[in-house]
Structures are given as C-alpha cells and as structure tokens.
Amino acid sequence: MTTFNELMKLRRQQRQAVAAAKTGVPGTRDPNAPEDETGYKPLEWPVVKKLLQWMWPYRKQYAIALLLNITFVLLDMSSIPFMQHLIDHDIPGHRHFLQEPIARTVFCVSPEFAATIRELSGKAQSFFAIGLTISLWVCAVITNLFISRFNIEYNRRVGEQVLFSIRKAVFNHLQKLSMSFYDRTKFGRILSRGTTDIDTLANPIINGVNTVVVNIIIMCIAVIMLLAYDWRVALAILWLGPVLYGMNRFYRKRIGNQYRIVREHFTRVTTNLVENINGMRVVTAYNRQEDNLARFNDLQDWNTVNNVSAAMMNGLYMPLLSAVGYIGKVIIFIYGCYLALQLPAHDFYAFKIGSLIAMLWCWDWFMGPVLNFGTFQTEMMQSMVSAERVFALLDQKPDVTDAYNAFTLPPIRGHVAFQEVYFHYVKGKPVLHDINFQARPGQTIALVGHTGCGKSTIMNLICRFYLPQSGKILVDDYDITQVTSESLHKQMGIVSQNNYLFSGTVLDNIRYASPHATEAQIVAAAKQLGSHEILENLKDGYHTEVGERGAAMSLGQRQLICFTRAFLANPRILMLDEATSAVDTHTEMVIQEALNRLVADRTTFIVAHRLSTVTRADLVLVLDHGKIIERGTHRSLLDLGGKYAELYKQFTREIE
C-alpha cells in the first residue's frame, strides 16, 4: 500500500513517462489493446443521420414526448415569476397581477372582483394576494405532476422501441451474413456489437433529441427572462456562459481520459485475478503465491494512483465551475442593487428584490443546460464510436446470397460432385486447386491430410458457406449456387469438432433442427442410434440441462447428443468433423457404434482422426496443400505406398 508521498511520486513518474512517450502511459495503457472499446469520436453527420433515420418511423411518438417535456419545463420554470411576484408585490401588499387588465381577461376576472380586492386593508390584501399566487402556483405544480406521470413512460417507451428495433435488426442481419464474416471477425467483437455497443446507443436514442431541444428551450427562456428582468444585468453575466461551457468541455475531456486510464488499468487488475484463479493449479504447483501477491499489489498501487488522480481532477474542476457560477451571482447582487436604486421602490416597474432573486434563479436555470451540453456532447462522442460500429455491421453485405431466381432444391438422393473447383480465402493464397471428385449417394468419404491442407474448406464449400472462385459443385446435378440456401441446408447436417450445444435440456438440443419431433420420436431415434442408454442415465435423463454451451456435459456425452441431433434431422448429406479428444473406452465404443449407424444410408464427408473411421470409408481423399494427391479405398492407398501409407505408418508406429 502506498503512502500519500509515495503516491505523489508514482503519479509524477507516470506523468513524466507520458510526456516522454506520447504514445501510451506505461503501467496504464496496454500497447496490445486490440480495440479501444470506449473511445471518442467527433460527431459526424452521416452517423447522426443514420441514427435519425432509425428514429424517423417513431417521429410521432417523439413529437408527443417532446411536447410533453416542453410543457413540463415551461410549467417548472413558471416558479420563477411566481416567486418574484410573491416577494415583490404580494407580500408588500401591492396590486396583484390579476388586477392587471390583460391578466383579468385571460383569467376571466370580473372588474367587480378586482375592485373588491382593492378595497381590502393592507394586511388582508397581502394575505389574499399570497393565497391567490400560491394557489395558481399549486395548479401549475399539480398539472406538472400529471404530465410527469406520462412523459416519463412515454419518453422511455419511444426510445426503447427504437433501441429494440436496432437490436432485432442487428440479430436479423447477423443471421443473413455468411460464414466468411464469422471466420474473419473475432467472436468478442461480434458479441459487443450486439450487446454493449447497442447499450451505448441508449443514451442518444432515448435522451438525445429531448436533451438537445429541452435544454435549448430552457436556455432561451432563461436568457429571455434575464433580459426581461433587466437587460443590463443580463448582458453583464451572459458572457460567462461560453466560459463555463469551455471549461466544462475541457474538464470533461480530461476526466474522460483519466477514467479511461482507470478502466483500462483496472482491467489489468481483474485480468491478473482471473488468470490466477483459473490457473490456480499451476500457481500452487510452481510456488508462485508470494511473487503473485507482490505483482497484484503492484497493480493495485497503480490503480490507487489512477483513481486518486481522477479524484484530484474532480476536486479541482467542480469547485472551479461553481466558482465561475458564483461570479455571475456576485454581478447580479451588486449591479442589481445599483439598478434597484434607480427608481423609487413603490414603482411597480422598479427593479426590486424579487427580481433580483428571480435573476439568481434564472442564472441557475441557465447554467444547467450550459453544463449539460458539455456532458452530453462527451456522451454523444462515446456513442458515436458504437453507432458507427453497429451501422457498419448492418451495412455489411453477405458474401453468399441466394441468386435472384434461386429455386427450392427438391428432395435429393445425395450425389455430390466437385468439378474443377478452385478456391482461396485471401487473394494470392490459394487453398484449393482443381478439386474433382464424385460422391455417390450413401457413400462415406474420408478427408485425410495435415492441418491446413484444405479438408474443412471442402466441407465449407459443400455447405455453401463460401463460393468457389471457379468450378462447380453439384448436388444431384443441381448447381448449389442456383438453389435457395434454406432448401439446401435443410437436407444437410453437420457435426462439428467442438460439438456445440445450446443451453437448454438434452431434449431441446436434439430437436434443435426438427422442432416438431415428440419426445417419443426422439427416444426412438436415440435407441436406434445407440445413444439412448447413456443419455437416459444422465442426472435428469433427457431433461438434463446441458449448461451454457454444454458445459455440464462430458465430451463424450456432447458428442452423442450432437450425433442424435444430426440423426433425428435425417439429412441426405452429412458433414462430420471427428473430435480428437480421447474419452474413456466404453464411451468410445458407444460413439463408434453410433457413428456407424449415423453414416449408414447417407452421403457423409468425414474429417477423420480415427483410423477405424478411415478404414471403413468408401473413398479416401488424401489432400496436400490444397490438391488431391491420392484417392481410393484404404486398402488400395496402402498398396500404393504413397503419402497415405506414410501417414498410416506414423500412426501405427506408436502402437507397435
């Protein structure tokens, strides 16, 4: 833990380091930070325009919300003239404003009534006037209470509606995007587009228009009232507005930066902690406890420095801002007094103490929006970054789309043919050259080769996740680019290496692709496949929760659930990426058995890791650097004595 002196020393060091290296703050900013998630961006019209376009369908609701808000503010600000009138005219027992000709017509006060009031004695007239003003004031307040009941809900509802329409649009759009998008975009980034980035948009969408319009109105009214009470005093103080605004912007910028440093650095504290908990076995096995604590406390010290620095900024600027506000009040007091002495006190139009108080209040009302604008601008700049990212995602065009005249693929037998297929993900780095092969209905085709030889790319192409640059892929003699992706995918199945499960029960996961299957059908399918015994013996049988992404299931169980899912969907063409992880021998046998039944009677492409799988295949394609170098059955390839035989030897050597 640091003492104050050490703290100041660290802070100085940090500042010097910042000055030395303008690029980053050692001990505060991670040079490897991939994406500045909380950056600032100046307001840009195209982005703002897009935001407004999203809000446009709800313009009527926005208009009503705005109207309610403006009324609310106007009534709220009416307290200023009420107060002024109370002090200047009612308490001293001068005429009440209802006796003025204009007010009399507006409020339908009969001349007789006005005359009656005038005849009251001094004190009684005061009491009456006080009562009258206060009751009018009460009316304004009550109206406002009613309005606030509506505008709170109304405002929020419109904003949330827009926000949710964006949420849904983003999700909808993500469903349309091709696999290539998912492959080249980091998972975390896609995630933050749909979650935190949209959350950041809440502020401009819910409060944006409102903040701008209402604050402008407040400011205008405050200025008009100041000018009306006395234009000279008003001019003497209004110049402070820009000063306040400038100071506030400067302060917001600095404190925003400081908070970013605090956050970024705090991430390091938490990362260290998380890493340590996750790697606890390693920590213990390697006796790192003391070193780790020292390192952690070091990070904590930096955290203290950063937080105290932020507190210093707050402690400096907040009083400074209120001091500038106070200058305005001083001017009102002194100059106001001077003006008040220019006319005799009993003159109705003289500048009186009530006006002075009213001006003090107006000044407060005026300062509010000035400071709000600065704060709002900073917030908007933060949202701009998110907005731009969200809109960029929505503008992303899917690489693979259905042709405009795509037709529905009729039920197929499962014949797959590759004709001179060339493919690359990145230009200049070809992945597949001249791939030709035919898979007859019901055959099992094993793809063999080193990592990166193009096995999974072939699968991706059959699934039409990507389109080949040249060549054709035919399914039952239909070019797959000519059919709708939905009809194609409905007849295909995939079991991926990571055996992905959605949270929910085992049952939900099995019927993922065929939502109308009954439990009885599912159990029948599992029995047929041979996975029934293991699934039934789970904690709650088929109703066991699999946990988030299947975390509650063992690898073997997950694999079997995925097999059953694919089996129930009963696709004509199945893509199977064998999992490499070893499971215990009993489960392994069940899996092997299930696999045999799964691939029977359908065209299956397997990226094989087990020898037994390869030996059973009808056709083995050996790939090397994107070319098919050998093809045939296991037996014939062994006899050939080429690359495959070599791989096989490497594999079996460990057993001999």
Place this chain on the structure above:
Amino acid sequence: MTTTSAPPRPVAKGVPPFPTKPPPPLVAAQAASNLSNAELLRRMVRFLSPVKGIAAASCSFILLWAFIDVFFTRLTGNLVSFIREFLEKSHVVVHESFWVAIRHEPFRTVVGMVTILGLLVILNGVVRFCREVVNSKFTMDMVYHMRAAVYDRLQRVGFAFHDEHSSGQLINRALSDLQNVRVFLQMGVTLSIEIIAFVLFYELIIISINKWLAIAAFVPVPFWIWYIARFSKKMQPAQLAQMSAGDDLVTVFTENVAGVHVVKAFATEKTEIQKYNKSADYFFDRVMAAVRLWRNFVPVIRGIASSSHLSLLAIGSVLVVITSALPEEVAGQLKGRVKIGDLLVVGTAMNAILGRLQQINQITEQYQKAITSARRLFEVLDAPSTVPEFAVAPKLPPGKGAVDFHFVSFGYDPEKPVVRDIAFDAKGGSITALVGPTGAGKSTIVQLLARFYDPQRGQVFIDGVDIRTVSLKSIREAIGFVFQETFLFSDTVANNIRYGHPEKTMGDVEAAARIAQAHEFILELPLGYDTMLGERGATLSGGQRQRLAIARAIISNPRILVLDDALAAVDPETEHLISRALEMVMVDRTVFIIAHRLSTVKAADLVIVLERGRITQAGTHQELMKEPGHYRHIAEVQLAYQEKELLAKAGKKAEVAAQKR
C-alpha cells in the same frame, strides 16, 4: 508385484530431525454461511480498522464541507434580507454612476458580504478538493487491503475449496461481492455522515428562524421516508427481473454467434430470429414494467416535495407580512421574525433535507446487497487451508525421487472416498503409468503426491519422508507438473517457461525449450521468446502449448515429473512430436504418467490399473497382458483395429509374394 497386499511398513522412516507427526489440521472457523447479520456487519466493519486514520480524516472534511455549505446558504439569505430592507426603506434615487456609487453605503456592506461569500466559495473549493482526494485514497486503501486478503486467501486455501466453487463464482466473489461490501462500508461511513450533517445543520437553521416553520418543515419527512422505503421494496424485484431478462437476451445472442455453424448448417436462422425476438420482447416488457413503477413513484415523491415547499413558502410569506407590519422597535426584538431572505434559506434547506433523506435509501439498498455478498466473501476468507503446514517446516532432503504410497485413502468429500488403500512403491528414476477409466482416481493420486490435498488415511513418502512433515514449497519444487489443460499466463513465452523460477536465465529457458521440442516453433513466433501469450497475445496450438508446459515443468530439473493426461487433447501428428519430447525429459527422473493411449504406457516400469478408486492390477505391460482384466481388455480394444490392419497387410504381402513366386 502385488502392491495391494504389501505388509504394513514401519512409519519411522523419517530422518531424526524431521517431525514424525504431521501438523494438526486447522480447525475450521464458524462457517460464514451460519453467521447472523449482526455478526456479518461487525466483521465487515473490521475491514475499516487498517484505514481508521484516513477514514476519520475523510469524515472530518465532510463535516467541514457541510458546515461551510450551510453557512453559505445562511449568509446568502442575510444578504438578500439586507438588500430588501434598504430597498424598502430608501426612497433615495441614486444618480451617480455605478463605479462611484459602489464606494458608498449601502453598497459597501453589500460588497463586503459578497466578498465574505466569495471567500467561503474558495474555502469550500479547497475543502471539497481535500475531501475528494482523501475520500478516494480512503476507498482505495480499504479496497487494497480487502483485495490483497482475498487474493492471498484464494492462493493458499487449498484445492478442496477450488473444487467446490467454479472459477466464475470465485472471480465474482473477489470482484463484485468485494465491491458490494466496499461500497457499503464507504457509504456507511461517508454518506451517512454527509446525510446526518446536512439534515442536522439545515434543521437547526430552520429552527433558528421560526419554530412554526420548523414544525411545518418536519411534517412531510415521515411520509417521505416511508414512501421511498415502500417504493424501493417494490422496485428491487422489478430491477432484478429486468437484469435477468437482459442476461437471457445476451445469452441467446452469444450462443447464436458461438454456434453459428450449427445454425447455418441446420438452416435454423428463422427459429433463431423468433427465439431472439421473443426474448427481446420479454426484456422490453420487463424494462417497461420497471419504468411504470418509476412513473408512479416520481409524481408522488415530487408532490410531497412540492407541497412541503409551497406550504413553507405560504406560511413564510404570511409570517413575513405579520412580522414586518410591526413597528421596527418591536420587530427587532421579536423572536421568530421572518425576513424575505429567510424564505429563500428555508426553501433551499427543505430541498437539501429531502434530497439527503432520499439517499438513506441508497444505504439500505446497499446494505441488503452487502450482507449477501459479505457472507460469500467471508466464506472465502474463512476457508481453512486444507493442507496445514508447520510454522517452521524443514525442507525435503535431496534424493532420487522415490515415491511411496502407504495405504492411502482419500475423498474430496470424506464420506465418499475416491481412492482407497492405495499402496505402491515407485523407485527413484522409474516410470509409473496410471491407467483406468475416467473417474477412477488417477489424477487424484498425482495430486496427493504434490500435496494438493491430504489423504484421510495413510501416508505419502517422497525419498522416505512423510510429505506432511516438510514445507509445501520444497515438495512442489521437487515435482514438475504438466496438467491436462495447459494454462498459460498473459506474459512472454520466456516468462511462462520460467514461471516457477523467475531467477532462471535465458540460457536455462532455451535449454528447457530445446528438450521439450519447443525451441523451433518459439523462434518462428513474431518476437521469439519475447512474444506475449494469453488473452491478448499470440495463439498457440494445443500441441505447442503442451510443449511449453513441459518446458516449464523441467526448467528447474525436478526429481519427480507428473504428466497428467498430457496427450488427451492433441491430434496424432502433434502427439508424435510430444512423445519425442517426453522421451527426452523422462531420463533420470521419477515419472508419473496418466494416459489413455497404450503407446505411452508400454514404456513404463510399473503400470498401475485403477478402477473405482482401487488398484486392481499392477505390473509391467508384458505382465499385465498375460493376466485377464481391465488392462488387457482395453489393450485389445485399442489394438483391435491396428492388428486387423497389420494382419491384413501381412496377408496381402504373403499373397503378393505367392503371386510373384
């Protein structure tokens, strides 16, 4: 060799200077889950004791700030009253210019008072600066102590605790639970002082003005507090519902993106969209439900505030009229005389009092959170170390690494033993393989060896010394561990390799990497040994990570090496590379290896077959292949395919040969 029936061996194998009895287990403190709320509160308050001084300083600055603030309001009121009085009285019209007039009365007084007020503003600024800084330092110091305590406890608590709680849970405790307690303590100290100070000072000011006004100011307070408390009780479940609906929506989104290939392959985009929309609509409804509660609350609370404000103004105005109508001599001596400035003071005071009282709610809400969090936090802090150590424990004496399990029984839950009566001898420099189905207790045995846990019965000896009698550090220095899942820290490659021994030189690191067959791929990384790993660093393949873990385990040249299923998650190609690395490192050490694949097991000097926590077979590969049992069974299953192939191949060769002939 049949280890299960080994005769009981004399315990007195320990060399004389070593204590022969292990240290007594620590008595678990009263379980935190049984603590009463009062007890929890008392223990939370104890977190404040190391930061007493700065906490007190923070409080005094708050008191000072509140005092100055209230005093400022009072003086402003006086100034207004003063101005009003001379305006009412003077019928003089000033004709001098502003700069001349300002030098005479009554301006001199006004300017004087404004200056005093200005000085107060400056003083207030200074005090606020101090308050901010001291308060921040106070918070950070407190949180520093708390975090360090939790961090250290988590490092030393022993694995039984880590097994019981998922890492996510523990992270939550160390971060958000701790934060909840911290915020409560800080609020409990500073915010409560702030509330008390402001409410008290302002009440005193109102009382000093007029007792009727004071009574009127007091009337709305009970309603105010009651209504806010009632609302917060209603609001909490609504907010919880909103949060969990939001989490659900995020889960749907996350799972969709993570499982996108499943979605695409089964063409379930439409159902996914429906799922998401349903979840989004539900979330929207929850948000609006909370907003509706809020919309019902705000008008009432505003109503109470405005009515009290307006009634005070009305009463105040009437009092002004009454008291100012009196002749000056009488009014001057009158107690409870109300002036115009006082009306302003009363208005400001009432706003401040109600505003501050509203904050009580924050403290009670935080209290609710803190109590639940504190319970979880103290569960961590109170967790006893499961492997007790002598205060001054001797080091493990040097040796060849002979390991002896002497009828060891252990269960993570003592009622349910995971391994029973495990007894075997592994000579220094030998290779021992542990095989058996998942859950048979293989990993448990090697973890007992490193004393991650203590057995309930029996003893574990390394080089003839009961491991409970020597320091934990020396045992773990003697053992190199390669875990099933390689964990790398966000640090450079070199630092990851010398993780347990930061003092090792780059030369040592490189040597270890070479033995582990990692040197070549490390050089291919962008910055070689200085490449950053971990979340933000380079991504390595499973096999590469595994080889780094092996380098890490052997850099200190431990006498015992444990390979816990190190080959489970790699593909055959990489497996080949790693097994070459292993051949190199197994030389001259006692090695324990857990494996599914026969190829690795064959080389062992001793194969131990575990089933349901017991040793069912032990011996060399050849011996075990001769007797019926689990080992032969799995060996046969695994060899079946290969043998079939080999036979077929041999047959084919014979055929070909025959044809040639």
